[in-house]
Amino acid sequence: MKTKISVYQMFAAMILHPLGSTILFFLTPEAKQDAWIAMLVYIPAGILLQLIYTTLYYQYPDDTIVTYLPKIFGRFIGYILSIVYITYFAYLAARVLRDFAELSLIAIMPETPLIVASAMFMSAIAYTVFTGLENLARAAQIALPISIFVFITEYALLFVTPGVVKFDNLKPVLENGIIHVIKAGWLLITFPFGETVTFAMIYPSVNEPSKVRKAAFMAIIFEGILLTVNTIIYIASLGINFATTALFPLLETLRLIKVGFIERLDILLVVIMALGGLFKISIFMYASMLGTAQLIKLKDPKYLALPFGIGIIIFSILIAKNYPQHIQLGLEWTPVYIHIPIQIIIPVSALIVHFIKKWISLSK
Secondary structure, eight states: OOOOBOHHHHHHHHHHHHHHHHTTSOOOGGGGGGHHHHHHHTHHHHHHHHHHHHHHHHHSTTOOHHHHHHHHHOHHHHHHHHHHHHHHHHHHHHHHHHHHHHHHHHHTOTTSOHHHHHHHHHHHHHHHHHHOHHHHHHHHHHHHHHHHHHHHHHHHHHHHSTTOOOGGGGOSTTTTOHHHHHHHTGGGGTTTGGGGGGGGGTGGGBSOGGGHHHHHHHHHHHHHHHHHHHHHHHHHHHOHHHHHHOSOHHHHHHTTOEETTEEOTHHHHHHHHHHHHHHHHHHHHHHHHHHHHHHHTOSOGGGGHHHHHHHHHHHHHHTOSSHHHHHHIIIIIHIIIIIIIIIIIHHHHHHHHHHHHHHHHHHO
16 A cells, blocks of 8 residues: 655654754854844745745656656666665765764763764664654654744743843844845755755655645745744854854753753753654655665565665764764755755756656647
């Protein structure tokens, strides 16, 4: 029986997926105190990407990006591109696994070897992916309202902690003009918004195809607003200098909470964020496994969970010598040389080639 998930489950998964790691970092530090404006400015770009991805989906409603690329570009080029996407999803899974393994070492288990922390995360991820997309989607459906409630509670406690939230830190607004903000924030197109190309592997599993585009647009808007609020909180609480230099500004922000006997809630949030990270890695890993299964004609991708899990653990450790190098690669090198071709150039080219071939076919 074909895997099916609801539109709301897809919507919840699309919100939780980027939040799983994006919320840990201060994005667009070059925009300084106007970083929250950059986030709002690039929400339409995220919607435009979804327009491209969903247009391709509606042209090939029974195919994932791995199976429709050979139909568009021909078997030779198409299969090479399909392998590129499979590798890309596995690479992103390894990156996020490294993020959360390092976070757990810094916040909870400083004496634990990196490989042990990674293996602990991956054991849960591999089991989750083995159970299938439907269980993953149901988990997203439950986790979204819980996650929102937790963040609202944490930030409310920040506001009632005396002297923590200082909105004067957001000034001056647009000191260098809106053009500077646009230039400083252009990588937001790729991270976080462009990572939703992963859902080109999941759209065919939604039980109401006609609502996929609307749900995708709403998810991007909701995500953009959440990240905007999060960025404002970072700047107002930490100040722009500390917010842009801290390894995990979210962790540093929540360490400021002191309301009566309530303090050190950062540990609780690390656990919540770890669950979000597990979800994000699971989506990337599932997409890579599903693409591989489709390429080699394997009936059920779940049997790939163990080898993919081991491979992603190894890759996550080899990906960088240390965590600062990992962050530098992820925020400077990866967006330009990996994200842009895979998230933008290939899908746009696929859409153009498809419509050219369709036009030629109709003209004949």
